[in-house]
Amino acid sequence: MPVTKSTKLKPERVGTRSGTRLPDRRQGVTLADVARLAEVSEITVSRILRNHGPAAPATRDRVLAAVRETGYVPNRLAGGLASSGSQLVGVIVPSLTNIVFPEVLGGIRAALDGSGFQAVIGVSDYDLVTEEELVASLLAWRPEAMVIAGFDHTPAARAMLEGSGVRIAEIMEIDSTPIDLAVGHSHFQAGFDTGQYLLGRGYRRFGYVGHDWIADRRARLRHDGLVAALAQAGLSLLASQRIEGPSSVAAGREQLAALLAQGPKLDVVVFSNDDMATGGVFHCMATGLVPPQDLALFGFNGLDIGQALPTPLSTMRSNRFLTGKTAIELLLAQRVRPSQPQVVDTGYEILPGATA
Amino acid sequence: MPVTKSTKLKPERVGTRSGTRLPDRRQGVTLADVARLAEVSEITVSRILRNHGPAAPATRDRVLAAVRETGYVPNRLAGGLASSGSQLVGVIVPSLTNIVFPEVLGGIRAALDGSGFQAVIGVSDYDLVTEEELVASLLAWRPEAMVIAGFDHTPAARAMLEGSGVRIAEIMEIDSTPIDLAVGHSHFQAGFDTGQYLLGRGYRRFGYVGHDWIADRRARLRHDGLVAALAQAGLSLLASQRIEGPSSVAAGREQLAALLAQGPKLDVVVFSNDDMATGGVFHCMATGLVPPQDLALFGFNGLDIGQALPTPLSTMRSNRFLTGKTAIELLLAQRVRPSQPQVVDTGYEILPGATA
DNA sequence: CGCTTCTATGTTAGCGCTGTCATAACGCGG
DNA sequence: CCGCGTTATGACAGCGCTAACATAGAAGCG
Incomplete structure (x- = not known):
């Protein structure tokens, strides 16, 4: 009988019911597969891929070769869960067709560049209820920080933001008191x-x-x-x-x-x-x-x-670009909320032009 | 002694090393907390929150009340990992400041609306190497589908896209043969x-x-x-x-x-x-x-x-909006790649205007 | 040469959730 | 009052990865 014992890791993969999950699992390559091929333990592969902890050059080469050979793509859902750190920043803007918001996103991307973080963008369509849904939805990804345009939120959205414990930047205006950080101008x-x-x-x-x-x-x-x-x-x-x-x-x-x-x-x-x-x-x-x-x-x-x-x-x-950039820089520089809300003015200037 | 039983699930939480992970864990409320408060098992809470399987009205009310009381926000990293389905769609566009791309995103959002899916947007800045990095990075989130502007990809990016097994829409043009689906016009x-x-x-x-x-x-x-x-x-x-x-x-x-x-x-x-x-x-x-x-x-x-x-x-x-919308609709309607690449023409029309 | 200190790697135990397979309780027809 | 199909709930075993704690060997040192 192939009903062995289902011990240790996953011998049933082939045992119990000839690849129970294989047919539907298009996922494919996991750390374990790479580790097996490189003849090291999973944690070694993990460490090498993240440049975390020491590694013998020979091992490193073997592992990287195995990664290439298998076409391994790490699973960030698993990684984030294990390390309780998603490397994600949630961003909520009211619109993308008003060019000022893509410009803010440009600043955000610039500041995020090379940090390993990724922005998840939500668009509220200037609707506070939609915004509330987005807050819930983005918070569910356990972002490390959150950027949101404006001070106007539903009470529920505000409660979620406050309660989440993550750092929050409310951007584009500074005429009210923020939850945590405001970046923009009056x-x-x-x-x-x-x-x-x-x-x-x-x-x-x-x-x-x-x-x-x-x-x-x-x-x-x-x-x-x-x-x-x-x-x-x-x-x-x-x-x-x-x-x-x-x-x-x-x-x-x-x-x-x-x-x-x-x-x-x-x-x-x-x-x-x-x-x-x-x-x-x-x-x-x-x-x-x-x-x-x-x-x-x-x-x-x-x-x-x-x-x-x-x-x-x-x-x-x-300064839309600067606003986005500054918000991210400040958020990432200090990962816990300050006791006092902070306000940063990115200013504006008159362009004389020729129509007035 | 208040050390009632708390057994079964994770008794070491308090036992072994007095809250090893508690101090740094700002995460807070989990399914287990809600379950405890509502006096049901975790799986019951999970099912009720997902409208999955039967539930007695009384239980449902109790659970929902507990959710409200605790301010529980589900962890999608965990959910996605457990169910191997992230409810995510990856989108890569070259720019956000060229208004046509936000318009495409508008179509994508419209099609995604109410589907439970969320778009993760990457911006390549018209750079194929950046695009390749984005492909890797977005694929790491195990999206259920991927939308990418254009047919031009590095060989590595193409290999990742093809190998991922997820459905891919290459949008905005149809002058080449797509990996899976093309939506746009010539x-x-x-x-x-x-x-x-x-x-x-x-x-x-x-x-x-x-x-x-x-x-x-x-x-x-x-x-x-x-x-x-x-x-x-x-x-x-x-x-x-x-x-x-x-x-x-x-x-x-x-x-x-x-x-x-x-x-x-x-x-x-x-x-x-x-x-x-x-x-x-x-x-x-x-x-x-x-x-x-x-x-x-x-x-x-x-x-x-x-x-x-x-x-x-x-x-x-x-038709930028239509292009985005159509791509998502087709992708979500059929979750496995068709044997033959498919091409959809969203067309264009002459606006006579007054300058020619 | 015993002992500390690295360096390189492994073992263990989850992260928080969900699929799968029980199990319990309740009709209900014969 | 037995067996059977429901309905409601639970136990269990992971998903794929990583933190934390070993462990083993190679230096380093008096």
Whole structure:
């Protein structure tokens, strides 16, 4: 009878029921297979592959040859489980089609490069419930750190993040107190500075074109900052126009047309971001308005597209790449949460451009 | 004595060496903790959480309450290892800053939505060696399927992909034979069709503005298709200009200027994509050229920005979202590789626009 | 030459979960 | 009231890997 005894490791592989799991197991090569071929123990193979602990050159060569011969690919599920360290960083952003988020991811990747860590990206679509699901789902991979855009989370999501014990960076804004670490800049202040800058340039008759405030809370903060700067000078917005959907060049174009149709004579229009402002520039081009003489335009973000326009867009450049990079660097440098939440300002700068 | 029985499972936890691993283990709640609190076995909790197998309503409630109370988050590393199924799909794209890739990812996410699967994204930066590393790294997570942009891989990467046994979709192009599945459209044909379309509109004096062919092989295929169409009509490109770097609006603007400075009188310029073509439109605006009368411009991709221009860009629209979505749907519908590689054409269409 | 100190490798015991095979309890028809 | 099919639950044995603790041999040293 082939019902031997099922002892030690896995003699049944062939014994009990002629390869019980072989048919469906496409997995194939494991550490044990490599070890057998190289005639060493599994742990030796493991150590050599991770450059961990000493190893005789001869053994190392034998093992590496066996790895190559078998086409062994380590199983990180097993590795992570055994070492309780997944080498994973969870990242949650609201969108990938708004170019600022891929840019942040670029910074994250740059900082992760060579660290052995891998980013797992979740996209929330500006939806807090989706975000909560993503938090749960990413936490289930036992990441070593987590990066999430913004401060707005459902109570459940916040509880999970806090309770997870992993380091958390909330990025893109610093206008609230973070759970652990915030990296970004103040959108309120950016809006305020925009107002002051434009007032300094002599503009007095302000209009505003924006997009969805519920989803994009940061756009709203910039608006509020702008309004505050105007109020301080005894002024207010003469006209304002906002769509419910996401920002886009087409929306900016339409909304500026709608804003101008409202009537009040304006000398400057501030847009919620560069996409919208670029649309505004297009509207001016199509209708023969020449910025900044006929109408000044101001954006936010410092996107390439705005700078490549025939008349470069006047805007504020934020440091998306730096934000992502800094967040990861700080997270990995200190693996336990500090007692006090930390805030890092990656700043912004005015790009004068030629539209305001 | 509170040392009741706690036996069976892991009595040494407290016995042998007073919590050997407890201090450093921030992990916290495990299935066992939930099971203990709900007074059932671990497997029962596991089954209930996965809706797998029968469960008495009372037990289910007790378990769910315990989960809530403890804040339990399942460990997918352990789950994946035990069930040899990670519920992961690996995705490798060359870039995130070129908007077409986030759009593909959007399709992938849409198809994955509700399936319980999660995408792990790698970005190769148009570098095949980086891509190879990503293949190894993603395969180590034992994904159930893999999506990768393009057909160009190092031999090692190809071997890993083939040997892994998982289903592979090579997306964005269909001009070569895939390992398993290809989803996208023919870039050569798109270029050819562009040529035919423009010839049909009466253009005869063609110029070309492009970007990095080594990294972006698909742009080159479109160029080759265009040249083939011209050759068939006894024509050829009168002038051509190309940068080594990635495409951008600014680059398109500069390169069109350089192209026109070359001398030959042109009546149409074909660009490697819409970013470049938008830059071309900007150059015309800045220099007073009015498309299409003074110079016709043609792009590729059908991006929003091109359509929002004062004169909408004439271009070809490809279906990035559909490509991503289709790839995942086909991959998940059939979990074993078909004997024959399969090719799915997601097509493209001409957007007449107003610049050609 | 006995003893410490490396260096190279192995043994053992899980990591936290799930597949598989029991087992218990409950109808229910004959 | 026996046997049988359900339904609900549990025991057990790993998944593939690695931390922690041996162990064995080779130096190093007074």
